[in-house]
Amino acid sequence: MNRVAVVTGGTRGIGRAICERLKSDGFNVVANYAGNDEAAKKCSEELGISTYKWDVGDHEATLAGCQQIHDEIGPVEVVVNNAGITRDGTLHKMSFEDWNEVMRINLGGCFNMAKACFPGMRERGWGRIVNIGSINGQAGQYGQVNYAAAKSGIHGFTKALAQEGAKFGVTVNAIAPGYIDTDMVAAVPQGVLEKIIAKIPVGRLGQAEEIARGVSFLCAEDAGFVTGSTMSINGGQHMY
Ligand code: CAA
Numbered sequence: 001m002n003r004v005a006v007v008t009g010g011t012r013g014i015g016r017a018i019c020e021r022l023k024s025d026g027f028n029v030v031a032n033y034a035g036n037d038e039a040a041k042k043c044s045e046e047l048g049i050s051t052y053k054w055d056v057g058d059h060e061a062t063l064a065g066c067q068q069i070h071d072e073i074g075p076v077e078v079v080v081n082n083a084g085i086t087r088d089g090t091l092h093k094m095s096f097e098d099w100n101e102v103m104r105i106n107l108g109g110c111f112n113m114a115k116a117c118f119p120g121m122r123e124r125g126w127g128r129i130v131n132i133g134s135i136n137g138q139a140g141q142y143g144q145v146n147y148a149a150a151k152s153g154i155h156g157f158t159k160a161l162a163q164e165g166a167k168f169g170v171t172v173n174a175i176a177p178g179y180i181d182t183d184m185v186a187a188v189p190q191g192v193l194e195k196i197i198a199k200i201p202v203g204r205l206g207q208a209e210e211i212a213r214g215v216s217f218l219c220a221e222d223a224g225f226v227t228g229s230t231m232s233i234n235g236g237q238h239m240y
Contacts, residue, residue, distance in 0.1 A: 002028040004074045009083030011043040013182035017208035056109030066116035076117045078128045081110045088143045099146045106150035127170035128219045135178045139238045162228030171227040173218045178234025181205040202235030
């Protein structure tokens with residue numbers, strides 16, 4: 001039977017490309033999403049995968065959602081923590097809510113998914129967790145103390161959990177995407193985005209499929225010796 005892979009925020013952008021790639025790799029892919037029913041329906045129909053709706057920042061909802069997937073589809077063997085939001089603004093304009101929502105969803109979501117799925121992986125002796133961090137968690141970014149802190153946290157979370165999973169056959173890795181051609185990046189003011197693209201040595205935004213390729217590598221059967229690593233996929237913008 002094909003291994004079940006859950007991709008959070010999997011119905012749009014990078015997450016959707018990850019779902020498509022993992023499906024073509026032979027996984028039984030399930031996409032989680034939080035809000036956009038229309039995009040979820042389209043994704044489900046076009047990719048032929050199941051979608052489950054809940055907020056990954058909500059601990060109880062995440063435990064319940066993953067239990068439902070376990071009961072209806074099978075034990076979750078791969079988790080891709082991709083769900084994330086931005087609430088950009090300089091610190092002096094940032095509200096506590098902007099800070100807290102980004103921490104709750106982007107970083108809290110990783111903890112919640114791991115709490116739901118890591119124990120089963122540990123018991124079965126096999127698992128793959130891939131956390132989507134960011135170049136802005138590595139290098140920082142003007143106007144993103146919340147997002148940079150959460151993404152940086154994801155990189156620390158990855159290294160700590162990798163140590164706990166290692167002797168149980170559970171690998172935990174991160175990918176740090178640069179600026180990728182998605183709705184999230186399209187929301188950056190045009191003038192600001194142009195200046196950012198000018199600093200990318202490859203000379204363009206990345207494509208979601210280029211991140212999915214990295215996830216595919218990390219989830220493979222023969223990737224068991226790769227754990228605790230961060231794969232930067234950023235067109236050379238930050239070499240770390
Ligand atoms: N470094 C230094 N100064 C900067 C700067 C930077 N990177 N960006 C903006 N500034 C300066 C501006 O030049 C401006 O200065 P002046 O008033 O002297 O001209 C001042 O800061 C204010 O800039 P804005 O007019 O843009 O101010 P704002 O309050 O309207 O917006 C902002 C501020 C929200 C930070 C906006 O500039 C912005 O959205 N920046 C982009 C942030 C960004 O890169 N987000 C990434 C989103 S995508 C993502 O996060 C995915 C991923 O993982 C990569």
